[in-house]
Amino acid sequence: MTQFLCTLAELNEATPKQLRVGDRGIAVVRIGDEIYAIDALCPHWAGPLGEGEVSAARREITCPWHRFRFSLRDGRCVVATKRPPVACFPVRVEDGCVFAAIPAKER
Numbered sequence: 001m002t003q004f005l006c007t008l009a010e011l012n013e014a015t016p017k018q019l020r021v022g023d024r025g026i027a028v029v030r031i032g033d034e035i036y037a038i039d040a041l042c043p044h045w046a047g048p049l050g051e052g053e054v055s056a057a058r059r060e061i062t063c064p065w066h067r068f069r070f071s072l073r074d075g076r077c078v079v080a081t082k083r084p085p086v087a088c089f090p091v092r093v094e095d096g097c098v099f100a101a102i103p104a105k106e107r
Helices: none
Strands: 002-007 017-021 024-031 034-039 053-055 060-062 069-071 091-094 097-101
Touching: 002 017, 002 024, 024 097, 034 091, 034 097
Parallel strands: none
Antiparallel strands: 002 097, 017 024, 024 034, 053 060, 060 069, 091 097
16 A cells, blocks of 8 residues: 655655654655665664664665664665565655555564
């Protein structure tokens, strides 16, 4: 289901914005004209990716707890390749508003 996340004006360059969408935490990142939406929990120990550092050059976000880095493009862990990826969600921008297709979390 497509969900409204925020407005473009609410996003600071290369700074994650942590949101709650239904039963999910989502981290939204703007790098130039590109917007990324990923699950806000690191699959390692559920660290808060929404509080992590973003590398605009590499298009990655780093978990602040144990420094695992994840691609904003596809969610894969780039430092421990056997780790599960973080869920990434398709984003669209319409009239200055950011929307993403975010399914309910599987239990």
